[in-house]
Amino acid sequence: MASHHFNFLFKESIYPMAIVDHEMRFLNHSKLWLEELDINEPDIIGKSFYDIFPDTPQEIKKIHGECLKQTIKKHKIQKIVTSEGRLKYIDWQVKGWKEEERGLSGLLIVAEDITMAKRNEELLLSVQQVAKIGGWEFDFVANKAYLSDITKEIHELPLDYEMDLDKGLRFYKKGEHRQKMEKAINEALTHGTPWDIETILITANGHERWVRSIGECEIVDNKCIRIYGTFQNIDQKKRIELHNEEISERLTIATTDAANIGIWEYHINDEHVIWDDNLHRIYGVTKGRFKGTIEAWKAIIHPEDYMRCHTELTSTIADKKNRTMEFRIIWPNGEIRHIRTEFTISRYENGKPSRLLGATWDITESKTTELQLKDLLKITNEQNESLMNFAHIVSHNLRSHSSNLSMLTGFLLNETSDNEKINLIKMLNDASSSLNETVTHLSEVVHVKTNSEEKTKKINLQKALKKVENNITALLQEKEAVCNMRIDESIYIEAIPAYLDSILLNLFTNSIKYSSPKRKPVITIEAEEKENRVIFTFADNGLGIDLDKHGKKLFGMYKTFHNHKDSKGIGLFITKNQIEAMNGKIEVESAVDKGTTFRLRFQKTIEKEYPKTNEKNKEYLHY
Amino acid sequence: MKKIKSTCIIDDDPIFIYGTKRIMKEIDFCDDILVFNNGQEAIDGLLNITAQGKKLPSVVFLDLNMPIMDGWEFLENFIKIPNNNREMVTVYIISSSVDPRDVERVKGYDIVHNYILKPITPQDLKDVLADVA
Numbered sequence: 009m010a011s012h013h014f015n016f017l018f019k020e021s022i023y024p025m026a027i028v029d030h031e032m033r034f035l036n037h038s039k040l041w042l043e044e045l046d047i048n049e050p051d052i053i054g055k056s057f058y059d060i061f062p063d064t065p066q067e068i069k070k071i072h073g074e075c076l077k078q079t080i081k082k083h084k085i086q087k088i089v090t091s092e093g094r095l096k097y098i099d100w101q102v103k104g105w106k107e108e109e110r111g112l113s114g115l116l117i118v119a120e121d122i123t124m125a126k127r128n129e130e131l132l133l134s135v136q137q138v139a140k141i142g143g144w145e146f147d148f149v150a151n152k153a154y155l156s157d158i159t160k161e162i163h164e165l166p167l168d169y170e171m172d173l174d175k176g177l178r179f180y181k182k183g184e185h186r187q188k189m190e191k192a193i194n195e196a197l198t199h200g201t202p203w204d205i206e207t208i209l210i211t212a213n214g215h216e217r218w219v220r221s222i223g224e225c226e227i228v229d230n231k232c233i234r235i236y237g238t239f240q241n242i243d244q245k246k247r248i249e250l251h252n253e254e255i256s257e258r259l260t261i262a263t264t265d266a267a268n269i270g271i272w273e274y275h276i277n278d279e280h281v282i283w284d285d286n287l288h289r290i291y292g293v294t295k296g297r298f299k300g301t302i303e304a305w306k307a308i309i310h311p312e313d314y315m316r317c318h319t320e321l322t323s324t325i326a327d328k329k330n331r332t333m334e335f336r337i338i339w340p341n342g343e344i345r346h347i348r349t350e351f352t353i354s355r356y357e358n359g360k361p362s363r364l365l366g367a368t369w370d371i372t373e374s375k376t377t378e379l380q381l382k383d384l385l386k387i388t389n390e391q392n393e394s395l396m397n398f399a400h401i402v403s404h405n406l407r408s409h410s411s412n413l414s415m416l417t418g419f420l421l422n423e424t425s426d427n428e429k430i431n432l433i434k435m436l437n438d439a440s441s442s443l444n445e446t447v448t449h450l451s452e453v454v455h456v457k458t459n460s461e462e463k464t465k466k467i468n469l470q471k472a473l474k475k476v477e478n479n480i481t482a483l484l485q486e487k488e489a490v491c492n493m494r495i496d497e498s499i500y501i502e503a504i505p506a507y508l509d510s511i512l513l514n515l516f517t518n519s520i521k522y523s524s525p526k527r528k529p530v531i532t533i534e535a536e537e538k539e540n541r542v543i544f545t546f547a548d549n550g551l552g553i554d555l556d557k558h559g560k561k562l563f564g565m566y567k568t569f570h571n572h573k574d575s576k577g578i579g580l581f582i583t584k585n586q587i588e589a590m591n592g593k594i595e596v597e598s599a600v601d602k603g604t605t606f607r608l609r610f611q612k613t614i615e616k617e618y619p620k621t622n623e624k625n626k627e628y629l630h631y
Numbered sequence: 632m633k634k635i636k637s638t639c640i641i642d643d644d645p646i647f648i649y650g651t652k653r654i655m656k657e658i659d660f661c662d663d664i665l666v667f668n669n670g671q672e673a674i675d676g677l678l679n680i681t682a683q684g685k686k687l688p689s690v691v692f693l694d695l696n697m698p699i700m701d702g703w704e705f706l707e708n709f710i711k712i713p714n715n716n717r718e719m720v721t722v723y724i725i726s727s728s729v730d731p732r733d734v735e736r737v738k739g740y741d742i743v744h745n746y747i748l749k750p751i752t753p754q755d756l757k758d759v760l761a762d763v764a
Contacts, residue, residue, distance in 0.1 A: 400730040404696065408727035411750035412646040419653060435646050 024121070027105075029114040030076055032057040044121055045098075046090030057117075063088065071102055075115055079104035085122065093149040095226070095233055097126040130236065131156065145236030146173050159239045162219060164211035181208040181216065189221065196225045197232045206246060218246035267369065272349075274302065274364040281305055290347065290370050292339035310336035310344060325353060325361050334371070346375035402450055409443035449578045456507070456585040464502040464590055466613040469535055469542065470495040472505075476512040480520075487520050489529040499535055500613040501542050507586040514579045515606060519548035524601065542612045547605040553598045562596060635661040635763060637688035641673040641705065642666075642725070643697045647749065651692065654753050660760060661690070670700030674708045681714045689719060690763055692747075695726040695733060702726070706740050721763055723747055 018027075018036055024044040026037035034052050041047070052060055058069075064086075071082045081103040088096050099120040106113040131143035142159030146152075153171035160167055163179055177193075180186040185207040192203035202224040209219045223237035262269075270287025274280075279302045288295045291308055298304060309317055313335040324331040332350045339345060351366030416439060420432045473493060477484070484491065501508075516531070523529040532547045553562065563584040587594045591611055598604040638661040640651055648666055655661060665688055667673035677687060691709075695702035702724065709722075722742050726733065727749045737746050744762065747755050 400728065400732075404726075404728045404730070407729070408644065408647075408749060411727055412644070412650070415650040415750040416646065419650070435649065439646055 023118050025116065025118040026057075027114060027116050028057050029112070032072065032115070034060075035114065041119065045088075045096075045119055046092040046094060048091055061088070068100060071100075072115060075102045075104035076113060077104070079106050079113075089228055089233075093233075095123070095147070095149065095228065096121055097123045127154070127236075131238075142239040143236070144176075144239055145234060146176070147234050148173075149233050156239075162211070162217070162239060162241045163209070164213045164215065179209050179211070181210050185209075192221075192223065193235065196223060196235055200225050200227050200232060203237075206242060217241060217243040219243075270368045272351075272364075272366050272368060274366075276361050276363060287368055290345075290368055291337060292341065292343070292345070308337045310338055312336070325364075334375075345370055346372045398453070405446045405450070406443070409439055409446060412439045413443070449582075452582055453578075453585065456582060456589055464504055464611070466500050467503050467505060467508060468497070469499045469501050469544070469610075470497045472503075472508055473512060473533060476509060476516060480513070480516055483517070483520055487523060487529055489520060489523070489531060492530070492532045494532070494534045496535070499537060499542055501610040502613050503590050503610060504586075507590060511583050511586055511608070514583045515546045518579060519546075519550055519604075522604075523548065523550045537612060540612050540614065542610045544608040544610060545605055546608070547603060549603040552600040552602050552604055553596075554600050555596070555598050559596075563594070633760075634659060635690055635760065637661060637663040637665065637686070637690075639665040639667070639673070639677075639688040639691045641668075641670065641691065641697070641702070642694040643668050644694070647694075647725075647751075651751055654751065654756055658753050658756055658760070660756050663688070669697040670702060670705030670708070672699075673705055674700070674712075677709070677712060681712060686716050687712075687714055687720050689721065690759060691720060691722045692725045692751075693722055693743075695724060695728060703736070706742065710742060723759060725749060725751060 015036070018025075019039055021038040021040065024038060024040040026041050027035045029035055033054055033056055037052065042052075047060060049055075049060070057072075058064055068084050068086060071084055074080065075082055081101070083099055083101040085097060085099050088098055090096060099122045101118040101120060103116045104113070105116060127145065131145075142162055143156040144159045145154045147154070151172055153173065153176060155163075155165075155169075155171050157167060160169060163169075165171075173193075177186060177190060180189045188205055188207050192201075192205055195201040196203060202222075204220070204222045206218060206220050208216055210216055218241075220240040220242045221237065222239075223235050225232040226234040226236070268286060268290065270290045271284045272287050273282040275282075281298075281300050281302055281304070283291075283298055283300075285295060288298060291298070293308070306314065317333060317335050320331065320333055332348065334346065334348045336344050337347050347368060348371045349366045349368040351364050353361050354363040354365065356362050413436065416432055416436045420429065420436070423429050423432060470493070473495060477491060477493075483489075519531050520529060527549060530549045533545070534547075535542055535544045537543075553559075555562070563580050584594055587608060593609040595607045596604065597607070638655065640648055642648055642651075652664055652666075655664060665676065667676055680687060693702045693705060700708075706722070710717075720742070721744045722740075723745050724737050724743055725747045729748065734746055737743050745759075
């Protein structure tokens with residue numbers, strides 16, 4: 009009775025357990041033993057454990073042996089695939105037994121199924137790897153899917169939803185996204201390749217969302233029997249990421265292609281400088297050539313602008329404002345470019361600056377235009393001013409003569425004395441010739457002012473001087489003037505011939521007119537070539553002019569400084585205008601009773617080289 | 632109308648000087664007429680008068696555009712002349728200039744009483760006489 013009860017209890021045990029003899033033959037087993045381990049044979053009593061479980065590894069066989077000998081208790085976990093192909097984690101708990109009286113011995117074996125625990129453990133591991141993630145697995149043998157609650161939530165599925173692989177795939181957005189997922193699973197099934205991909209999922213409620221799927225597979229006998237992994241909703245992150253990518257791309261297009269804006273960063277602590285590709289282009293530096301140091305950057309800035317930049321930058325960092333700076337840089341090929349940069353300053357919590365971030369662009373074109381515009385405005389103002397002065401001078405000079413004429417004619421009408429009448433007529437004659445002279449001067453000035461477009465020609469300076477000197481030989485001889493002319497015969501200048509003659513004549517006659525009565529006049533004429541200019545000096549040892557007193561008026565109209573009968577105050581005014589009409593300049597140095605030196609600047613003729621054949625042809629044509 | 636004792640003309644234009652002198656005679660403007668051809672001559676001449684302890688002329692007709700020293704420079708130098716009757720001297724600018732900048736600039740000199748535009752007429756001198764004498 010007791011034995012019968014025991015047998016019943018054993019059969020109905022809630023554990024899958026079995027009892028074997030010392031030769032591992034089954035003596036008894038619970039019903040669950042057959043069910044849990046998928047044993048299809050109806051009767052295994054008397055059969056060997058190793059026949060039923062042919063894959064029993066050596067280490068478990070060893071445990072069996074040890075427990076038989078010493079009647080001890082041991083356990084070992086084994087991953088098995090049942091006859092129905094189910095993968096299970098079995099914790100074999102083995103205990104040896106001995107019945108001294110009957111001389112019997114054997115083992116009691118309990119097969120605890122720990123598959124669920126084991127799977128949870130694996131899922132947990134994945135979850136630990138990527139936080140806040142759902143888990144999933146597909147068991148190909150049972151064609152069953154296990155989804156964690158989070159995974160179902162991401163799919164917007166009810167928690168009791170039954171999933172399989174085909175259903176699962178249909179949740180991915182048709183087209184590239186589903187193809188991407190299918191491909192990953194195929195790769196996993198055929199090659200056991202794990203995956204980590206981001207795709208768009210369409211939830212049960214029809215919402216589109218970005219998910220990240222990480223999967224691995226379990227291979228048994230070269231066959232993937234299970235895939236499992238994690239599942240994460242990355243929609244927000246992904247959309248921000250895509251949005252940023254889009255903005256960044258747009259910014260790149262805007263800054264690089266459209267506006268040519270270069271971006272730079274300067275880390276104050278380690279003085280490290282970062283330039284983007286565009287900034288390299290702006291600075292004319294090949295990528296990779298820039299050393300990324302502040303020193304390398306400083307070296308490119310125009311020396312004249314460097315100190316100002318340095319001061320501005322220092323004060324910007326100090327007063328915590330964002331700033332704009334404009335400066336010039338020198339390209340490796342020597343070209344000077346104008347640069348504008350705007351930047352912001354990042355700071356540590358204590359207010360110490362950590363980093364400057366700036367945008368830079370080339371403003372050479374607009375700067376050049378601006379400068380041209382300023383020049384133009386200056387010229388216009390000057391012309392306006394000079395026109396206004398001219399108008400007043402004209403009115404003044406014409407008026408002074410006309411008032412004399414009207415006064416004299418008034419006297420003449422009332423004059424009775426014949427002698428006085430003759431005197432008045434003589435004065436009238438003087439006044440009218442003065443008026444005539446004034447009108448001639450004014451028209452000369454107008455001519456210079458309005459015909460500045462007249463063409464310049466290549467003129468040999470020495471020849472031009474000799475010609476003028478010859479014309480006034482008589483005057484020079486009368487005053488016993490000495491003329492030292494040290495002009496290289498190879499010097500050619502760009503000048504309007506009539507103007508040049510007039511200028512040189514005026515300089516000669518001025519020197520003679522204002523020569524000192526104490527000494528013989530000595531005139532020294534020199535010229536030197538400087539780049540594209542010719543500097544011409546005309547010095548005398550005459551009376552000289554007090555420049556502190558009269559300097560400003562020297563080249564003014566109708567300004568005279570000596571009590572000389574021929575002083576009209578028109579010569580130097582016209583000379584100056586003629587020189588300026590030829591893009592030249594005139595300056596003066598003088599000391600009273602020592603002499604005066606005029607320094608004139610002309611445009612040098614740039615020789616164009618003609619091929620020899622052409623030269624011959626030209627000569628031929630001249631003959 | 633009383634007669635002015637001494638008048639001074641500072642101008643580089645001989646025809647103007649001739650005309651002014653002639654009109655002065657016509658209207659019996661003054662006893663003596665001093666003539667200088669530019670500002671420098673005038674300053675030198677007036678300093679000479681001061682040095683001799685004589686009185687400066689009470690009316691000065693001053694041109695603006697002159698060589699060597701123009702009317703403006705003359706004014707700057709004239710106010711520095713140390714003479715007790717300098718403040719009794721009345722200066723009239725006589726010029727052909729209708730440039731408003733000149734007219735405006737003249738207003739800056741207290742010593743200048745009026746601006747007379749050339750040509751000078753007998754009426755102009757009669758007005759001066761009425762003002763001064």
